[in-house]
Amino acid sequence: MTPQPDRAIRSICIVGAGITGLSAALAFARSLPMVQLTLVETPADPANLTDRLPSGLPVMRGFHELIGLSERDLVRAAIATHRLATRFDGWSHSGASWLHAHGDVGQPADGIAFHQLWVAAHARGDAEPFGHYALAAVLAEAGRFTHPSPEPASPLAAIDYGLRLDPIAYHQFLDQRCAMLGIVRVKAGPLGVERRSDGGIASLHCSDGATIAADLFLDCTGPSATLLSAVDQAFDDWSAWLPCDQFMVEDGGSAEPGCRDTIIATVSGWRWLMPLAQHAITATCLASAFADPGETGKTVSVMAGARPHPWVHNVLALGDAALTMAPLLPINLTLVHNAIVRALTLLPGRDCHAVELAEYNRRTALEACRVRDFAALHMLRSGRQSGALWQALASTPPPDSLGHTLDQFAARGRLPFYEEEIFGPHAWAATLLGLGVLPVAIDPAAGRIDAALARQAMARFAQSLRDIAARALPYPEYLGRMTATN
């Protein structure tokens, strides 16, 4: 008998058995062993990006631990590879390539953030490209990899990495885990939704006549958000800043595993090359308003935006049902994971009272806002001079919060604080500087650092990273060793 017999959620129905649904099933099953879970398989949606290009930030490793997935197992099964950095080509004011690396960049001095030191050094002509000070970037460019050190004082503690996952193999892996946990599964065609008088969902009606009732429904159906849209249709449209509304994922042929992704700007969008364990994937993204008709033949539509209330009554939208965007940032898995952990941390009572849902929606909205801003930064400040798409974007006013970040950074290299950011200051600084948004003035506090000492320290530091990289194993060899022995 539960200590909260009238409050506790007794049953959860997860609709959608793609990567989002399976991840939710595993996490909820482990955290809430007394809750009855039903997983409803619905037809796969080709527009569901989490299933097509599952990719996450370093924090995803914590979620895998939570659901009992070992990185070693994923690597051995040729499902996962490690991503240290993404290189952006043709995507800057100068035309030079730049890297968005995971982990730390440089070292602070006397409490001053490294990017401020870099800006000061750059103004003096003393700085190498920003990416040269990120160990993950240096390793990635050299095609080498090593795991970070857990010792905070070790230079290798500056490394961090995300994972990319073979979509089909990862899905199968999660599928097997769900089966091992004995999670009940139902196959369903189109679903009918029976509402409660208070607006929530009482049950789902399957085409074969079966009815599934539950206290809580997780909508993991992808961009169409079949369940959530039955109770709430609100959608924040981001297409003004993120106009790429068509994408295509293709096999990129066999390729050596690499720990660096490449994103190449094109006239009407971009291409993302993602090397997996045994082959590469290419995602092509286009803005249909600016693309040739021929280009959009085999593409799938996606509308950039997010649900402002992903949790309404007893319906919680996760993954693409909550937020959609053409793939530019390696975050769709991270958004799913964060939402699942947030939902568990804030799990309301059975009555899903508005007061409890408000806190979930508040945090989710803050996170979504900065995801939008970070993506929009790439689009609005691409630095590209040619192409109608890019010219139109360059004169598009940014959302207020991005405008604030741009104003502060361009004026003085300052990054204003926002709650629930999934991209830290290093990521923002690397992207702003890479794109070519250079502060016009040096932060006054950075002025107290002796220029000659800074130049020496930075040069030594950059060299030390090259030395470390030279000693690291080439990635295919490192991977081979991980998969070979115990």
Next chain:
Amino acid sequence: MADHLARKKVIIVGGGTAGWMAAAALVRHLPHACEVRLVESAEIGIVGVGEATLPHIRNFVEALGLDEADFMRATQATFKLGIDFHDFGRIGTNYLHPFGDFGRRINGVELLHYWRRMQAEGEDSDLFAYSIANIMAAQNRFAPPVTDGDHFLSTYNYAYQFDATLFAPYMRRFAEANGASRTEGRVISVEQNPESGDVTALVMDDGTRIAGDLFVDCSGFAALLIGKTLQSEWEDWSHWLPCDRAVAMPSTSPDGSIEPYTRATAMAAGWRWRIPLQSRVGNGYVYSSAHLSDEDAAEALVRSVEGAAMAEPRQLRFRAGRRKRSWDKNVVAVGLASGFLEPLESTSIYLAQGAIQQLIDLFPIDDIRAADRAEYNRMVDIEYDRIRDFLILHYHATKRDDSDFWNHVRTMTVPDSLQEKLDLFRRSGRIARYSHGLFHEPSWIAVLVGQGIVPQGWDQRADAAPSAAVKQTLASLRSHLGGLVGAMPGHDSALKRCAAAIAA
């Protein structure tokens, strides 16, 4: 490298805690960007009353490059683990709001929820028994925390209790040794630019004219620049926080060891503080003049003090509130000129420190940018508003009905931001989360639970394990924490070690 001529002339008006903290921080962190001059009138030496602080002050002092032991000797400081609140929720109850966490999460779930579950099952325990800082305080023990995040000894923090009239001179010695200038005298008029309204110079009583680019108003309630000169608007909060007077008096230390915490005792028309320093105790009664006369307040304070009075009671007047714009034109108000919240949670120095940090982060490069000034105000306002809500909670979350004062605060309508937090916690024991600024989740939990607000529901993940297992885990934790604390030295011994560290 910026040359001497390009440095901004910063004039700080007022030489109390806020003024000299600002001077110290500016010369330390922006030596190439500004020249600092502080203007103050001659001060009469008064016996210090005692001020308590928050752990953030350690970062401030450390960032200046100062040694903790030296700092503690100069300010007669003791260690502070939290504040022991008496008679707020109900007369006869007390709880200590610690600097620290309640144990740590178990299987990803906050300990509060396990505690609540066991309480519902008839196995009640004291939530505060899971806070290592509380156990330390109860036993008058102290040792500094460790930095290894995996260890329970990293789950608490500490601040200081010191003689406020010694802290400002300590900051002054640092500031003057590092390039700040001091001018003694009274400001008799303020010159402004006729078009922009910016302050351009101060005129002193001896006729000297002090010109500046940026003015920091640390003149306290007088608010000479931001208030009297710029007439900058004030947002009043006295309907939520009616206390507008304090009477303060130092007393001799009682025999026995010095407590490593501040005490706050609710009274009929406010509350009384007790701050133990190295060789005296600071006392004060913060009260609402609408509910208590000055004479009665002084009498109540004198009656309540344990040791012998070391000076006559001294009266202070204030109002709860803040400037709508703490940075207005080229005047940045820091300290009491910027805003005031009663010292119920020792936030005065914290607010000044935060403001100074924001000024350093947003220091003008050429002309003052309106966007930077707006950002400064945004950051400062967030801190004031959140702390305001937290203080209101101490008054509002009460069952006391023994005076008009308590009836007022118990029944008043509180800010929406606070009401939402109360509603959420009452429902499910959750706290609205933010990572910037005060106060964090454990603090909210301490005051809510300490004052008798117990959530109706809790995280059902805490219901998963069998009762016996949860009971055992909690008991083991209490025992483990008790063992860790038992191995710590007494507070007095820790203070002696500190003093010896200087002598060595």
